[in-house]
Amino acid sequence: MKLFYIDLVYPIGHKRQNxxxxNILSKIIDTKAYVPKNYYKNIDKYNLIEESPKLKVGRFKARLTSFKITLRAAALSRKEKPKYIFIASYDTIIFALCRIFFFKKSNIMLLQHNNIDETTNRVKRFFFNSYKKKVSHIVFEDFIKDYLITCGIDKNVINVIPHQINKKSTSNDLIHKTMYECVALSNSNDEDFITDIIKSEKSTSFFLDNKIKIIIKSKYQEFDNDYLTVFNGFLKEDFYDQKISQAKSIFMPFPVTFKYRMSGTLVDSLSSNKILIGNNIPLITHYNSKFPNICKNISDVNSLKEFLLILKNNEITEEQQNEFSIFKEEHSDKKIEKIFTNLFKS
Structure with a gap:
């Protein structure tokens, strides 16, 4: 076995990604995975080295299970002695405590999600610093790599792998009539920004008067005047896919703490040929510089309303279609497979 693939946290939103x-690593290198049995439908059973337990519900139980998974994965690595250990997601503190138990000659590759942003916490920064120069890092964007370099990590151990496109979003089965000018369905939505949108609508009735339909997911707020709809609660995958397909644009009102990580919402938006709107966080600024015609950054509720009014009266242009095509090419299976192939040759 040359590569051992493990996920130590199993976020529900990362299921497709894993x-x-x-599947793509298995085409390039001898790959075995330590994942829950029957958790992934499209993985060849011969890739499964051993069934791992599923995480328990609740913060303490989930962390305890993650700790057990990490220790068992470390034991399996010592037994199998892989050249590479690919860790798809992990708990910063648990990994730092358990890293010494992994096979010492393996090249540990950490796929970074929110772990970098968590280093604003002094305790997590201490644990992150304890291993940051002793592993390889995989990030989704160049600007994240640039930040890690400023943290003292050698650029040669940081690899940029594009996030894969959402093929479900590009499927013809999901083409529906446009019903919403904009949807914002991420769990990362900033509640303060949502509050400002609701307050503005109560005082101006902008969405109602201009017949602009927008739907926003909140953690706890609710509002509905038939044009601005804010809801909370569990979001089913089918509902999410349907609303994305019915929208003209996707809005990411993310908090300023969302800095050095990728967003599945962004990928779903551009995979679906939907204009992306976001506030001034590094990810949106980065994509606005790369794709200025399909990614718009806004600063407040008024600039959001101004842009939606413009968007309502315009159709997709040829320039925008070209940028969507470039995005899909840069994030294609072929592109990602080529990068991984070159990575394991080096």
């Missing part, structure tokens, strides 16, 4: 990575 399936994609295991």
């Amino acid at each position: 399936e994609f990575f295991i």
Whole structure:
């Protein structure tokens, strides 16, 4: 076995991504995975080295299970002695405590999600610093790599792998009539920004008067005047896919703490040929510089309303279609497979 693929946290939102990575890595290198049995539908059973337990519900139980998974994964690495250990997601503190138990000659590759942003916490920064120069890092964007370099990490151990496109979003089965000018369905939505939108609508009735339909997911707020709809609660995958397909644009009102990580919402938006709107966080600024015609950064509720009014009266242009095509090419299976192939040759 040359590569051992493990996920130590199993976020529900990363299910498609893990399936994609295991399948594409299996084409390039001898890959075995330590994942829950029957958790991933599209993974060849021969890739499964051993069934791992599923995480328990609740913060303490989930962390305890993650700790057990990490220790068992470390034991399996010592037994199998892989050249590479690919860790798809992990708990910063648990990994720091358990890293010494992994096979010492393996090249540990950490796929970074929110772990970098968590280093604003002094305790997590201490644990992150304890291993940051002793592993390889995989990030989704160049600007994240640039930040890690400023943290004292050698650029040669940081690899940029594009996030795969959402093929479900590009499927013809999901083409529906446009019903919403904009949707904002991420769990990362900033509640303060949502509050400002609701307050503005109560005082101006902008969305109602201009017949601009927008739907926003909140953690706890609710509002509905038939044009601005804010809801909370569990979001089913089918509902999410349907609303994305019915929208003209996707809005990411993310908090300023969302800095050095990728967003599945962004990928779903551009995979679906939907204009992306976001506030001034590094990810949106980065994509606005790369794709200025399909990614718009806004600063407040008024600039959001101004842009939606413009968007309502315009159709997709040829320039925008070209940028969507470039995005899909840069994030294609072929592109990602080529990068991984070159990575394991070096």
